[in-house]
Amino acid sequence: MYPPADPTVERGGSLAFVSRFFPPQSFQLTGVVQALPTTDSDPPFLPDWQVVHVPGHAPGQIALFREKDRTLLGADAFATANHESVPSLLMQVPCISVAGAPFNYNWTQVRESVEKLAALRPENIGCGHGPVMKGVEATEGLSALAREFPMPTRGRYVQQPARLDDNGVEFMPRPP
Template structure:
């Protein structure tokens, strides 16, 4: 499967209906601005979808999933958090497959129609994505018909080998998923492998470990704590919400450096005052 990662790095997954295998039981599909993850072996009857990309990607996500699992629907959707680029197609997918959506308790109010996220912070600089972030959607989506909270013990329904880790900072109820057996980490936006604020970096998919997207992160102290928590796991592979999968010595070195120097490397010098 390592060759598939190398191939993925070359083609950048521009085919909008093609899943890319990373491990035997993990694949991803790259939407225009965010990744979704499929956990389950090909043709498996027991698989789970992680995140759902932005709005209007429902049909393409369904097509990508069919190429891996046929007509077998996932057992559930798990959201790392509720930002528009991760939750946009959740309602349509849940309705189509008639499946539950799981979120952390601290994220529930942002996906049950009752609470909005703070607007994006254009003062962080770093590129056009940051500049236009105040215009990105922040209004709450209403998934109350399908959504339920994850249990408080870190267990994930339907994924016995995986646990979730509360990694707040980017959002209050952000989670990451970890499998101890092979030290695989699905990091959501707690750590990513592309500079999200820069449109050019997004296009080129320049691979490097970064902290959470600065224009949408509103609690930097908790974000730092979350990065240190993930670095302490010593993951051997990171599967991010933005950017390409990353593994090996490059991952280890950069993640430990980010954890040790988070305030210098991740926190913008110019940003809104945290509330």
């Protein structure tokens, strides 16, 4: 179970409005996928890739980074399309930005995850939302997002995050 979306988050754009209608549960993949080892940064069946834990948006979220060609699969730690603009999102205009603001349940962790990924200096980026980005535009765009992270000043999870455990949502702050 995910924490409920936050339609009140600052700069949530039109996604904040429609987030009210999204179900809080994800696909149940138990029995279909295997957990990655938590003590090894080299995931099985993915030679040369390292696992990077990037919490804040989705429980257990990871990114994958390959040093030899500086490729980052960033999951939903950030996006490569502007989620605050419907036209930009629909047209998939390349732009490094915060991913799905209404769905971020721990803003401090989201910012720290972006900073961690920016420190890798990736040159090729693929994310859960948006087009693939390459070169200086990708590297500098992620660095700029980390440096100037737009921490919201209002929203359900801004002052106090939701807390999760192995069973799902353990604590929810009150809605505004």
